[in-house]
Amino acid sequence: MNLFNYFRSIVVQSLKEMSEGGEIPPGLDFSKITVEPPRDASHGDISTNAAMVLAKPAGMKPRDIAEILVERLDLLGDVTRAEVAGPGFINMTLSDEFWGKRLADVLEAGTAYGTGTAGEGVQVNVEYVSANPTGPMHVGHGRGAVVGDALASVLEKAGYSVTREYYINDAGAQVDTLARSLHLRYREALGEDIGEIPEGLYPGDYLVPAGQALAERDGDVWLKVSEEEWLSEIRSFAISAMLDLIRDDLKALGVCHDVFSSERALVDAGAVDEAFSYLQDKGLIYTGVLEPPKGKKPDDWEPRPQTLFRATEFGDDVDRPLKKSDGTWTYFANDMAYHRDKYRRGFTSLINVWGADHGGYVKRMEAGVKALTDGAATIDVKLCQMVNLLEAGEPVKMSKRAGTFITLRSVIDKVGKDVARFIMLTRKNDAQLDFDLAKVLEQSKDNPVFYVQYAHARIHSVLRHASEQFPGIGQDGHELAKARLDRLTDPAELGLIKQMSVWPRIVESAAEAHEPHRVAFFLNDLASHFHALWNKGKDDTSLRFLVEGDEELTRARLALLRGAGTVIASGLDVLGVKPVEEMR
């Protein structure tokens, strides 16, 4: 249960009654009313802006509405205090018993706590990674992979029906280049001295094993025929080898997709022609000549007639070409067909996670989706900014040519998948991210992964001690839920429960805003509340978790610990990070 939604419905109900009773005018719009935790805890536990939002349309003073409303809210069983504050906020404080019950909710639900229904089963397609199948993944791809994966998870937890998808760009010129590069490695595998890799081909070592595999499978058959004859076959071999490589990298990162969509298959199936005639029928296709970009005219610019899509009718800056001068489709045309295909498969909410270098492409894709789905589907493109790799504060120099190129795999091998994933989510997607290979392995509070994991490990450390000192206390969540939770009365204890109770709301808002990083920040906050409580027990021995001679209180505190550990585990699960029970 998201308790803020719960209280919102109570507030709205009260307002309806006030409206029926003539205390406020009828027919007011309640949609802008929010119920939130106040920023300052001294203002109470929950707060609503209802009076301020309604003041103007009701033609009343905010405080007057608030006074009436607060009288009703004050009567609610769980509310110990309701008062008007500031310009017309209503702040409510909830009883300790209420919070005890919320802890019981957590214990009953286990790691399913936070799972919601706000998504109402809406079908969402999250497309992420979609790295070209021409080589292993780099660190930037890794960020997109983690962001997309965590976003998909948080959407699932919020009740959306999610499909994780990878778009394989296997139709462009770059895969022909890949095929030629592989053919070279294949000749090499058969004993030929190929010398330097020519300019324009992929020089990477990762093609060597693929060349050997091809030589083993097919022998020398591709030496005797012309490129025209070998291109297609070797291309598919190369693509599938590169996809294996990428899938391996993704697996190491704990990322998997439900669907791999092939651009080539889509084109072969006529999807582009279909999308094109759809647009043509709507009068959105014409032949025209584009202006050169203002202020930066390419040297070789010459006007030429092109087949254009009227993207400007849907908010783009210029109309966009769909055909090259040789009559073949542009990448954009294929992409249009692909997005129409997603829509036809039943998705009305499309999310694409791209690298920041695709920023210039967003508007035309948005325009495309609007045109192709008649506005029935929405697309949200999350651009991931660069990852700056550092080693103890110094930038790691990377050059493909010098061979100092850092692959995603080498980073995962060095720091582990859990650390890599968590760090990738400690920034919002549109901010640049510093990834310090030394710092992320540090065991200190500078390091958010460690800080959160340590909280979880500490909790389990106490639980282990408890099972020795208090063998009679069952540590199962359902059992602990029956403890005398009203014995938890210290502000730090209640504060921890309150922080835990925010989790369903975080899930909902992170899903709605498409911002998985909020989960990482939440976990940091939660860990901080826990560490604070822990240390309070150092100064004040009566606040320790294990209380000799008071099994009832110990049971209640173990319940609190179990609950906090459960919420941390639930959050880490969304991020795809495994909680640890012991630090080494």
Place this chain on the structure above:
RNA sequence: GGCCCCGUAGCUCAACUGGAUAGAGCAUCAGCCUUCUAAGCUGACGGUUGCAGGUUCGAGUCCUGCCGGGGUCGCCA
């Protein structure tokens, strides 16, 4: 030059999609280990949210124009 993103404490970043006195960590300073992990905690110091207007009960958040940084810009994908 057009478009997109960013600009918040000395540094790295939050701010619940428009809410109250803008919050954390690092750094600096002052405290806390005979104790379930001090791998942590408590406090102090630190702000004209790049600048100037506008919208409104209320703006870091929305709009306009500047300044600074990054990205991108017709048959590359």
